[in-house]
Amino acid sequence: MQDPNEDGYEVVRAFDTDGRYVFNGDYKSSSIYHYSPYTDGMIQKYCSDPAIWNLWEVVSFNDLCKLYSFYLKRSNLKDNVTHFNKSVRLLRNAAAHNNCLLIGISEK
Template sequence: MALDIEHFAKVELLKVIENSDIDAYDLVEDYIKSLDEVRLKILNDELNRNMNNPYCGDIIAKYKDNYPIWDFMEVIPFGRFINVYRFCAETIYDKKLRDNYFLLLSIKDLRNATAHNNCLINNLSPRTSNHRTNYGLIHELSKIGISNEVHSKKMSNARIQQIVTLLYTHKRIIKSDGVINHQSEVLNETITRMYKHIEYYRNNEMVTTNFGFLKTIVDNWYPIV
C-alpha cells in the first residue's frame, strides 16, 4: 500500500506541476539551490550511489545537473521524494499537497519498518507517538462511529497511528478502483488471519482492542465489493 501511495503521489504531483506555470527544470534547480551545504552533499551522495544502478543510472548520466522534475523523482529515494514534495507544495502554494506531505512522513516510517521486517505489534501502549493525528483522518474515524475517547487513545500509539494513516492516505490519494479493490481483498484476508486464533489473546486487552480498532476501520473503509 505504501508503494501504491508513492506511485500515485508522484502522479498527482506531476499533474499539479503540469497545470501550473512552473518550469519543470527550474523547479529542480530551485530545490537544489535551497539546500545548505550539508544537505546538498547528502543529495549528491544519494545520486552517486545510483550512478551504476541499472534502473536509473542512465537517467542520472543523461540529466546530471539539469533534471526535469519527472526524471528527478525517478532517481531519488522515497525520503528525498517527500522532501521534494514539500518544496513543490510550498512553491506552488497547494494546500492539499502540503497536507499530504505530513501524511507521507508518517508512511515513510512504516514503509521503512516493513522493509526491514520489524515487528509492528511489539508495543501497542498509548502515548508513544510524537506527532498529532491528521484532522481529516480524525473526521473520517468519527464518521464510522469511533468515539473521540477511543481514537485519541489508539492513535496515540505510534504504530497504530502509522498504520491507520497509511489506510487513510491510500483512500485519499489512490484514484484506481482496481488498486483499491485489490488492497481491500488483501486487507480483509489480513484481518481474517489476525482473528484466526484470537483466543490466544483473550487475556491481553491491549492486543484485542487494537485488533478490533483496526478491524472496524478496514470493514468500513475497505469493504469487499
C-alpha cells in the same frame, strides 16, 4: 509535472540551491545517488541538470516528500495528505527492511 506555468528545471534549481541533486558522473562522490542498474541510465542521462520529473524517479522517498512539500509551498498549493508523509515513510521503511511492526505489543 503538468503545470504549464512551471519550469520543471527551475523547481529543482530553487529546491537544490547547493547542487546536491546534480550528478557529476561519479557515484562515489555523490551522497544522493547510489548505483543501481535500474536507475543508472536515467541518472547518467538526465541528472547532470535534473528536472523535477527526473528526481521523482530516482530520489529516496524522504527526498521525494521534501521536494513535493517544497513545490506545494512554492506554488501556493495545499495537499492535506502531506501530513501523513512521515508516518507513511516510517511504515514503508519498516516493511521494506523486514522490521517488526508490532514492537511494544504485550503478550496479552
